[in-house]
Amino acid sequence: MEFGIFNSLYLPKRLSDRDPIGAEHSRLMDEVAWTQAADRAGFKYTWATEHHFLDEYSHLSANEVFLAYVAGTTSNIHIGSGIFNITPPVNHPARIAERAAMLDHLSGGRFELGMGRGSSSTEQKGFGIEDPALTKLMFDEVVAELPKMWKDQPYAHDGQFFSMPERNVLPKPYTRPHPPLWVAAGNPGTFEKAAKMGLGVLCFANSSPEELAPLIETYKKNIEKAEPIGGYINNNIMVTSQMLCLQDGDRARQIATDITMSYQHSQVYRYLDTFPKPNWVPDWPATLPEPTVEILELGVRAGTICIGDPDEVERAVQSYVNIGADQLVFGMLSTTMPIEVAVEAVDTFGRHVLPKFDKDPVHSTTRQREAQLAAKA
Secondary structure, eight states: OEEEEEEOOOOOHHHHHHOTTTHHHHHHHHHHHHHHHHHHHTOOEEEEOOOOSBTTTBOOOOHHHHHHHHHTTOSSOEEEEEEEEOOTTTSOHHHHHHHHHHHHHHTTSOEEEEEEOOSOHHHHHHTTOOOTTHHHHHHHHHHTTHHHHTSSSOEEEEOSSOEEEEEOOSSOOSSSSOOOEEEEEOSHHHHHHHHHHTOEEEEOOOOOHHHHHHHHHHHHHHHTTOOOSSSSOOOOEEEEEOEEEOSSHHHHHHHHTTSOHHHHHHHHHHHOTTSOOOTTSOOTTSOOOOOOHHHHHHHHHHTOSEEESHHHHHHHHHHHHHTTOSEEEEOTTSSOOOHHHHHHHHHHHHHHTHHHHOOOSSOHHHHHHHHHHHHHO
């Protein structure tokens, strides 16, 4: 099991009302400081989202800029787009290929390309996409073209959603043949499709380990017969969760009751309207209640939430190992958790929990790519 963090620049009114002028900048720099702390603590990945127009939920629109800055201030952590939106009205595919290659160079081969098609009509219509169903077709057309753009010969394309005359897309990636490829997924069909294409999965579903198990099983069965769209298979499933690992488990629970976790969860269903909304989630502007210590205790005992002392968090991590997840990623600043607490938590996790599960200094994506290319040589 490998570990990462998830950058989203969540900025709820609790923070912006407290500091109307400086909150956005302060929280952005918190994301940087937290990522630097995760790098020092041995976390192998950071994933930065791309969202547009989603007030409060995510102000991280230009994640390629954020990742380039982070690349220059860290040394080992892989920087991933979680995601780049590859639908042509949002980002021209050639620009995706260029940005990915440039980030790969600037990070010294530490960039990982996570892709998606967006999940909010607020974003899609903002870029002129009136029918969300078209984004599936757009994704399918673009995803297979990116590896072609990274080859040495000039590239041309005449398709339904984008066309370009013969051009040499530059620069070529630092990582040959290209950085690891991932796709955002949340339903069985996408897990199966990703596996058959040889793509890693970025799983952003709000599900328990038990609910994720059949999706991971579907992926692992189909990855064995993958026909990769790129130069190698990325057999990987990343799962996002929450984490607050402190030496004092009671203190962790108490902090977790008042960091707007449920408010953020309500924001998910406020904006990401291509996700099916469970019956227990109220219609916005009504929001879910914040968890009590008693509710959190149930999750800790069940091993479904990574909140508590190191031993308790270790048991929760093991539940994700048991279902076959390859990487566990924590969106700790998708809350109003103070930066000092977030840094303390990644440090505590890095010293006491991470070494028990991740004993390989080499990133899984690097090891897989090198092994497959060596087998072809």
